[in-house]
Amino acid sequence: MTSPQTFWPVSHRDDDFWVCMSCLGEVYYRKVPMPDCPSCHGVSTYEGFTLEAVRDWGTEDLIAKAIAAKQASVADQSSVESAAPVEAAD
Numbered sequence: 058m059t060s061p062q063t064f065w066p067v068s069h070r071d072d073d074f075w076v077c078m079s080c081l082g083e084v085y086y087r088k089v090p091m092p093d094c095p096s097c098h099g100v101s102t103y104e105g106f107t108l109e110a111v112r113d114w115g116t117e118d119l120i121a122k123a124i125a126a127k128q129a130s131v132a133d134q135s136s137v138e139s140a141a142p143v144e145a146a147d
C-alpha cells in the first residue's frame with residue numbers, strides 16, 4: 058500500500074526535533090509521521106530533542122536530516138509569507 062505519508066504536528070519549546078528511538082534513522086521537525094515510523098514501523102517511538110542533543114549523539118546522517126528537515130519547514134513558512142512579488146534587481 059502506498060498511501061502518502063501524513064504527519065501529526067507537534068511543537069514544544071525546545072525539543073522540536075522528533076527522532077525515532079527505535080531505528081534512530083528518522084528525524085522530523087515539529088511533526089511526527091502517522092501512524093508509525095516509515096522506516097521501522099514502530100508506533101509511538103518518537104521522542105523530542107533539541108538540535109544540540111541530536112548533534113551530541115546523532116549520526117552524521119541523522120544530523121544532516123535534522124538540519125534539512127528544519128530548513129524545509131522554514132522554507133514552507135516563508136514561501137507563504139513572501140508571496141508578494143519580488144522586484145527585479147536591475
Ligand SMILES: [Zn+2]
Pocket residue numbers: 077078079080081082083094095096097098099102
Ligand atoms: Zn523508526
